[in-house]
Amino acid sequence: MIETLNDLQLLRIDGAATVEDAELVLSTLVAHPDWRVDLRECSHLHAAVLQTLMCLRPCLWLPSPPSPVAVLAKAAGLAALADAPTPIALDDVP
Amino acid sequence: MSPLLNQFVTEARELLESAVEGLLALERTPGDSEVIARVFRSVHTLKGNAGFFDFAAIGVVVHAGEDLLDAVRDGALALNGHAVDELLRLCDLVGDWVDEVAQHGTLATHHQAAATACALALRQHLPSATAPGTPLPEADDGEATLGDRAGWLANAGAEARAQALAAASAAGASEVVVGTYQPLAGCFFSGDDPCLTLLALPGLLASEIEFAQAPGPAATFDPYDCKLRLHFVCAAPVEAVAQVLRFVPDQVRYAVHPVEALAPVPDTAAQVREAAFWRLVEAQAACLAVMWPAGSEPASAMADPRLTPLRQVLTRALAVLDDAERAAQWAAVCDEADTQGNFRAIEQLLQRWLLERQRAVSVEPAAAVAVAAAVDPQTAAPSSLRDQPAAEPALKPQATSTLVRVEQEKIDHLMDLIGELVVAKNGLPYLAQRAARIPGSTELVREIKDSHAVLHRIVQELQGTIMQVRMMPVSQVLQRFPRVVRDLARRLGKEVELHMSGDQTEADKNVIEAMADPLVHLLRNAVDHGVEPPEKRRLAGKPAAGQVHIRAWQDSDQVCIEIADDGAGVDPVRVRAKAVERGLLGPDEAAALPDAEAVQLIFAAGFSTAEQVSDVSGRGVGMDVVRSSVERLGGRVHLSSEVGQGSRVRLSLPMSMAVSHVMAFRVGSQRFGVAMDRVVETLRVPADRVFTIKQQEAIVLRDRVVPLHRMRRLLGLPSDPSSGQGDLAVLVVRALGEPVGLVIDAFDVGMETIVKPLEGVLSGLRALTGTALLGDGSVLLVVDPGALL
Numbered sequence: 037m038i039e040t041l042n043d044l045q046l047l048r049i050d051g052a053a054t055v056e057d058a059e060l061v062l063s064t065l066v067a068h069p070d071w072r073v074d075l076r077e078c079s080h081l082h083a084a085v086l087q088t089l090m091c092l093r094p095c096l097w098l099p100s101p102p103s104p105v106a107v108l109a110k111a112a113g114l115a116a117l118a119d120a121p122t123p124i125a126l127d128d129v130p
Numbered sequence: 131m132s133p134l135l136n137q138f139v140t141e142a143r144e145l146l147e148s149a150v151e152g153l154l155a156l157e158r159t160p161g162d163s164e165v166i167a168r169v170f171r172s173v174h175t176l177k178g179n180a181g182f183f184d185f186a187a188i189g190v191v192v193h194a195g196e197d198l199l200d201a202v203r204d205g206a207l208a209l210n211g212h213a214v215d216e217l218l219r220l221c222d223l224v225g226d227w228v229d230e231v232a233q234h235g236t237l238a239t240h241h242q243a244a245a246t247a248c249a250l251a252l253r254q255h256l257p258s259a260t261a262p263g264t265p266l267p268e269a270d271d272g273e274a275t276l277g278d279r280a281g282w283l284a285n286a287g288a289e290a291r292a293q294a295l296a297a298a299s300a301a302g303a304s305e306v307v308v309g310t311y312q313p314l315a316g317c318f319f320s321g322d323d324p325c326l327t328l329l330a331l332p333g334l335l336a337s338e339i340e341f342a343q344a345p346g347p348a349a350t351f352d353p354y355d356c357k358l359r360l361h362f363v364c365a366a367p368v369e370a371v372a373q374v375l376r377f378v379p380d381q382v383r384y385a386v387h388p389v390e391a392l393a394p395v396p397d398t399a400a401q402v403r404e405a406a407f408w409r410l411v412e413a414q415a416a417c418l419a420v421m422w423p424a425g426s427e428p429a430s431a432m433a434d435p436r437l438t439p440l441r442q443v444l445t446r447a448l449a450v451l452d453d454a455e456r457a458a459q460w461a462a463v464c465d466e467a468d469t470q471g472n473f474r475a476i477e478q479l480l481q482r483w484l485l486e487r488q489r490a491v492s493v494e495p496a497a498a499v500a501v502a503a504a505v506d507p508q509t510a511a512p513s514s515l516r517d518q519p520a521a522e523p524a525l526k527p528q529a530t531s532t533l534v535r536v537e538q539e540k541i542d543h544l545m546d547l548i549g550e551l552v553v554a555k556n557g558l559p560y561l562a563q564r565a566a567r568i569p570g571s572t573e574l575v576r577e578i579k580d581s582h583a584v585l586h587r588i589v590q591e592l593q594g595t596i597m598q599v600r601m602m603p604v605s606q607v608l609q610r611f612p613r614v615v616r617d618l619a620r621r622l623g624k625e626v627e628l629h630m631s632g633d634q635t636e637a638d639k640n641v642i643e644a645m646a647d648p649l650v651h652l653l654r655n656a657v658d659h660g661v662e663p664p665e666k667r668r669l670a671g672k673p674a675a676g677q678v679h680i681r682a683w684q685d686s687d688q689v690c691i692e693i694a695d696d697g698a699g700v701d702p703v704r705v706r707a708k709a710v711e712r713g714l715l716g717p718d719e720a721a722a723l724p725d726a727e728a729v730q731l732i733f734a735a736g737f738s739t740a741e742q743v744s745d746v747s748g749r750g751v752g753m754d755v756v757r758s759s760v761e762r763l764g765g766r767v768h769l770s771s772e773v774g775q776g777s778r779v780r781l782s783l784p785m786s787m788a789v790s791h792v793m794a795f796r797v798g799s800q801r802f803g804v805a806m807d808r809v810v811e812t813l814r815v816p817a818d819r820v821f822t823i824k825q826q827e828a829i830v831l832r833d834r835v836v837p838l839h840r841m842r843r844l845l846g847l848p849s850d851p852s853s854g855q856g857d858l859a860v861l862v863v864r865a866l867g868e869p870v871g872l873v874i875d876a877f878d879v880g881m882e883t884i885v886k887p888l889e890g891v892l893s894g895l896r897a898l899t900g901t902a903l904l905g906d907g908s909v910l911l912v913v914d915p916g917a918l919l
Contacts, residue, residue, distance in 0.1 A: 055318050055323070055354075058353035058354065059353060061353075062348075062351060062353050065348070066348050066349060069348075080325070080326070080329075081325055082323050082325060082326075083313070083318070083322075083323050083324040083325040083326075083356060083358055084318050084353045084354055084356070085353070086325055086339065086358070087341070087345070087353065087356065087357060087358050088351065088353045090339070090341065090345070090358075091341075091345040091346075091348060091351045092348050092351075104329050107329065107334075107337070108325055108328075108329070108339065111328070111336075111337040111338050111339045111360075112338075112339040112340075113338075113339075113340075
């Protein structure tokens with residue numbers, strides 16, 4: 037599931053990102069190149085979403101390594117460009 | 131088997147047939163874009179259908195075939211004979227597998243190897259630039275070192291290697307599987323998720339995902355055009371890796387390597403410096419992002435003391451690298467920041483460099499693809515867009531057509547029911563007769579007769595309609611023949627042109643299907659024994675290419691099919707000699723036979739005139755099998771031939787086997803029937819004209835001795851006390867190819883009935899071909915005179 041959080045300038049992907057989600061990820065990040073993408077609750081990235089992120093290179097929040105998303109992000113070199121933001125407690129996110 | 135699978139099997143067979151037909155047409159008229167499109171659509175639809183099931187083998191080969199046809203359609207490839215051979219082999223292979231699916235409901239996994247081989251053979255015809263899966267390094271033989279391959283580890287540099295090595299040693303592996311997976315551009319549309327495949331790899335130690343081609347600007351990025359290339363190192367048996375990759379074997383290359391091969395190759399000094407520089411640039415960019423978060427305005431960039439070391443670091447690094455161009459750019463933006471306070475320019479420049487580098491790195495290996503894209507924009511277009519127009523026409527007929535697919539069983543059942551309806555209807559005249567005996571029932575009788583007339587009309591129409599439903603054009607069988615002839619001619623080194631006409635002639639489905647094998651046999655004979663090799667034909671003053679004609683036409687209630695060739699013909703002299711040699715005839719008998727009848731001897735059992743027994747035809751069983759299977763259908767076969775001019779074989783078969791014409795006759799109190807096409811004539815013979823040769827009674831009919839058989843004796847009935855006086859009723863029938871007279875008690879009417887074969891314990895009674903239910907409820911036994919004697 038994808039949530040676009042305008043207040044936080046954040047795109048949050050929870051659970052598995054499916055092939056259909058790529059469209060929304062692309063349009064959101066093209067409209068707001070400075071938004072961050074929160075993948076900490078993401079369980080899988082479809083290749084279509086992954087290549088969209090690889091193309092747009094937004095700042096990412098990633099889950100910790102054993103997660104498949106972390107493996108994919110590392111393989112795609114996505115971690116390198118992510119900054120290290122102060123994590124927001126998920127409860128704070130409306 | 132599920133209905134869906136059933137439909138898949140039916141459709142797959144049709145699609146394959148249409149593809150084969152199209153391919154053969156393409157061989158005659160290469161470049162016919164309409165036919166190419168049709169073949170492509172068939173294969174494309176087949177691929178889509180196969181995708182619903184777990185038939186990886188079918189998917190793989192069909193996909194390769196589709197790619198090849200796609201290249202042909204785009205004009206990137208001209209279809210030659212070899213490519214057509216491969217495509218036909220594909221159709222055969224898939225046809226076999228579809229048969230297997232039809233039989234077992236599943237497809238054995240061991241076909242995977244054959245599928246991969248076939249797919250590879252097909253892809254070899256592809257011009258490499260247009261093949262979506264080919265910028266991969268060639269398959270390894272396992273001996274090549276990693277450095278020799280264009281594999282990713284060589285490019286990935288020390289870090290990735292070290293990482294993989296560390297992971298491999300940690301896992302205690304001695305061998306690793308190293309490979310590259312380049313998904314097809316349109317893979318998302320077939321439901322592939324390369325990420326999922328990558329993660330499913332067993333013992334995945336390290337992986338890298340990169341763009342195989344430059345992604346282009348974000349605004350025009352197409353997320354559904356897969357541009358990724360995935361590299362992987364697995365510590366697992368190669369079979370386990372292959373199992374995961376079984377659906378995409380044409381898109382992956384991998385090989386087993388000793389774990390030591392992962393050891394880093396020392397980089398050259400320049401590479402080390404370059405890598406260090408880029409790490410610096412990345413670090414600087416990250417620093418700036420933290421220093422000046424997006425949207426914030428620092429009070430004074432000039433006053434920021436942190437900027438000075440940052441500037442110096444890169445200035446020095448550029449000097450060491452001797453990169454004058456970048457040094458100038460760097461100095462310019464730094465000045466700009468100093469003088470105008472435009473500190474953002476620094477950040478922008480760093481980002482631009484990083485972006486440029488990223489493109490340079492990822493474009494390099496994909497140069498082939500990029501060039502192809504520049505040359506042929508259509509090839510590089512997302513395949514999703516190209517596939518759509520192809521898929522649409524295939525769907526259209528389904529959308530507008532009112533065709534219904536019905537299983538043959540249901541039609542057969544319907545026809546049985548109509549048969550029963552006919553019987554029930556025929557009972558009404560008997561009812562009317564009985565009613566007429568009741569006094570004062572004239573009105574009732576008239577009403578019964580009226581309703582019988584109405585019923586009769588409706589049933590007739592019903593019967594006609596159901597016959598129409600079962601009618602199929604003979605093209606259903608004939609369409610296989612161009613392929614048969616082509617393959618045969620190629621194998622035998624002959625040139626043969628096949629002409630077909632009247633292929634829209636219709637006949638009952640059962641007849642058409644039963645006709646297929648005899649026809650194939652005759653056709654093989656025509657090509658193998660009839661048509662001579664090209665040199666021999668030229669010497670005889672004929673065109674080098676043998677002409678084989680297949681004609682079909684309707685002749686009242688018979689359908690005739692004729693196969694004619696302009697080959698050597700059947701030599702009656704040789705046939706006679708052979709027949710004598712095989713003991714089929716005495717020398718005198720053979721000599722007495724006119725030529726036209728002598729050639730018919732080739733239909734006799736155990737006869738073959740071919741001097742050389744080839745694997746194609748000529749094991750001496752051919753022609754008599756043809757005759758017996760045609761006769762089983764109630765048909766006839768006739769050969770006419772002229773030496774040096776060719777021969778023609780004509781099959782005449784009943785158009786429909788559903789309704790049979792039966793001649794009824796009486797023996798004792800019982801009524802019997804015999805198939806009308808067996809009847810030669812009916813005679814009344816004075817008893818004194820019967821003479822006896824040894825034990826056998828016979829008559830002379832038009833100067834020919836015809837043996838007589840007493841039906842009562844054959845059927846085991848007591849002999850008629852009145853026989854021996856007056857005229858004998860003789861039914862002359864054809865049995866075992868000869869006329870035979872059957873002495874019966876009385877002739878009855880000829881009728882149209884539905885003859886049903888005997889079932890169960892009665893099926894062993896060979897003398898009876900079947901039974902028919904008559905209108906008065908009695909059963910007519912239809913005898914087979916041949917079996918009776």
